Amino acid sequence: MPAGEHEFVVVANRLPVDITIEDDGSLSWERSPGGLVTALAPLMQKNGGGWVGWSGKVGFEHEPFDAEGMRLCPVPLSEGEIARYYEGFSNATLWPLYHDVIVPPEFHRAWWNTYTSVNRRFATAAAEAVAPGGTVWVHDYQLQLVPSVLRMLRPDVKIGFFNHIPFPPVEIFTQLPWRHQVVEGLLGADLVGFQRPGDASNFLRAVRRLTDLQVRGPQVTVPGRWSRPDRAVRAQAFPISIDSTAFEELARRPDVLERAKQIRVELGSPDVLLLGVDRLDYTKGIRHRLKAFGELLEDGQLRVPEACMVQVASPSRERVEQYKTLRDEVEVTVGRINGDYGALGRAAVHYLHHSYPATEMAALYRAADVMLVTSLRDGMNLVAKEYVAARSDLGGALVLSEFTGAADELTHALTINPHDIDGTKATVMRAVNMDRKESRRRMRGLRRRVMQHDVQRWADDFLGYLAMSVPPPPDLRPPETPRLGTQPPATDENRPDPTDEQPTDEQPTDEQPTSKETT
Numbered sequence: 001m002p003a004g005e006h007e008f009v010v011v012a013n014r015l016p017v018d019i020t021i022e023d024d025g026s027l028s029w030e031r032s033p034g035g036l037v038t039a040l041a042p043l044m045q046k047n048g049g050g051w052v053g054w055s056g057k058v059g060f061e062h063e064p065f066d067a068e069g070m071r072l073c074p075v076p077l078s079e080g081e082i083a084r085y086y087e088g089f090s091n092a093t094l095w096p097l098y099h100d101v102i103v104p105p106e107f108h109r110a111w112w113n114t115y116t117s118v119n120r121r122f123a124t125a126a127a128e129a130v131a132p133g134g135t136v137w138v139h140d141y142q143l144q145l146v147p148s149v150l151r152m153l154r155p156d157v158k159i160g161f162f163n164h165i166p167f168p169p170v171e172i173f174t175q176l177p178w179r180h181q182v183v184e185g186l187l188g189a190d191l192v193g194f195q196r197p198g199d200a201s202n203f204l205r206a207v208r209r210l211t212d213l214q215v216r217g218p219q220v221t222v223p224g225r226w227s228r229p230d231r232a233v234r235a236q237a238f239p240i241s242i243d244s245t246a247f248e249e250l251a252r253r254p255d256v257l258e259r260a261k262q263i264r265v266e267l268g269s270p271d272v273l274l275l276g277v278d279r280l281d282y283t284k285g286i287r288h289r290l291k292a293f294g295e296l297l298e299d300g301q302l303r304v305p306e307a308c309m310v311q312v313a314s315p316s317r318e319r320v321e322q323y324k325t326l327r328d329e330v331e332v333t334v335g336r337i338n339g340d341y342g343a344l345g346r347a348a349v350h351y352l353h354h355s356y357p358a359t360e361m362a363a364l365y366r367a368a369d370v371m372l373v374t375s376l377r378d379g380m381n382l383v384a385k386e387y388v389a390a391r392s393d394l395g396g397a398l399v400l401s402e403f404t405g406a407a408d409e410l411t412h413a414l415t416i417n418p419h420d421i422d423g424t425k426a427t428v429m430r431a432v433n434m435d436r437k438e439s440r441r442r443m444r445g446l447r448r449r450v451m452q453h454d455v456q457r458w459a460d461d462f463l464g465y466l467a468m469s470v471p472p473p474p475d476l477r478p479p480e481t482p483r484l485g486t487q488p489p490a491t492d493e494n495r496p497d498p499t500d501e502q503p504t505d506e507q508p509t510d511e512q513p514t515s516k517e518t519t
């Protein structure tokens with residue numbers, strides 16, 4: 001396969017811009033919000049980087065084009081592919097499977113087949129874009145087969161993969177009928193990054209259980225094919241973050257501070273403003289949060305209008321059945337709470353099913369007394385980090401689910417088990433009544449972590465490790481085109497399971513030749 005021109009290529013399900021097709025057929029675009037593009041943009045701009053991804057539009061086909069200082073390579077998806085690859089296999093199979101089966105995952109062979117063919121398309125686009133000996137960074141659960149296909153097409157390049165969501169325990173992962181192929185897909189990378197050490201351990205346990213490859217500490221040895229040398233694949237945690245300084249600066253802007261004051265006035269100047277900000281997703285524990293808040297009103301521990309809650313629930317994956325059901329349930333619950341405890345012009349819960357610009361979010365964070373993050377399972381939860389970055393005034397309190405990746409780092413938050421409604425209520429009241437000295441001390445501790453470990457540091461850490469991996473010589477090419485899922489590995493039954501003797505629940509800790517602190 002002929003090499004491309006980009007030293008550095010990112011492959012993600014979505015392009016980092018929102019594209020509009022104007023009436024005359026021309027394109028315009030706006031950079032999408034989100035940390036990934038912010039962290040990678042300087043590197044992309046410096047090295048003439050490429051970004052392979054879906055535009056978010058049905059059937060959008062376009063030649064690669066330059067935007068935001070990088071080359072964007074749109075991958076087209078048809079209506080059927082969106083239904084089977086994106087809504088189906090990615091978001092109704094993998095998403096629930098990787099989030100503790102909060103809702104039952106669906107397993108459909110037609111979805112899997114489309115997932116493999118779409119992954120192949122992304123891998124081919126990356127192979128065409130990357131320069132000889134270049135680096136490709138593949139992102140997230142939608143594209144887990146890309147590393148192995150890309151490795152076959154372009155054995156000369158370094159391949160990193162980062163999973164933005166949890167990686168499930170092997171007992172859950174093995175429900176997946178295509179578990180072997182997914183593990184093999186990921187092992188095409190040189191470095192497989194996860195949010196938490198526990199995710200990396202889960203992945204390594206799955207490798208032990210499902211393959212007969214040698215696993216030592218964080219490293220898997222994959223035997224070389226076609227006379228290529230053996231490869232080492234490393235699995236490790238790299239907790240993602242936000243552009244902390246930019247967010248802090250935004251939240252300090254006079255117009256944002258003015259808007260924060262205005263929000264409180266518009267809400268009737270409550271004594272206590274509770275805030276939830278999420279994609280409308282069943283992993284976020286929005287129903288649990290509403291239940292706890294509803295009971296606090298019922299008990300009389302909180303009263304309207306002295307207290308109220310704002311819940312921003314941004315629309316997400318609206319054609320997936322479980323998301324439709326969740327929306328109905330949340331909206332019925334909000335209606336019930338407001339019916340029971342609201343008054344004319346004074347809602348108990350202000351529910352907003354919209355996405356807002358970063359300025360409005362920053363103002364909400366500055367306005368809120370207590371931020372509620374109640375996820376039942378969450379890879380990281382960047383909302384918690386945004387709240388902390390916004391609170392340079394050291395005001396506010398963060399109630400944080402222990403089932404978020406962020407809880408590993410944000411140890412000064414008030415942690416909760418969102419399934420424990422009584423415990424959650426007690427912690428919310430503790431946050432509401434916390435004295436200023438303690439809340440300032442906690443916020444200072446939270447800010448120390450978030451301001452130092454920003455998304456730039458995350459990207460530098462990951463790419464630093466990836467740079468240390470040694471690719472095979474560039475002149476070797478595979479003798480055949482990749483065929484995913486056609487080599488069934490040995491079954492679980494005929495293979496011993498070494499994990500039973502050596503469970504690994506800790507972050508692998510071997511020494512690395514780097515001066516950077518690992519996150």
Ligand code: G6P
Pocket residue numbers: 013014140164165316317
């Ligand atoms: C999570 C995933 C991302 C995804 C985002 C929004 O954060 O890890 O990969 O892009 O949700 O979901 P959507 O389905 O709208 O891309």
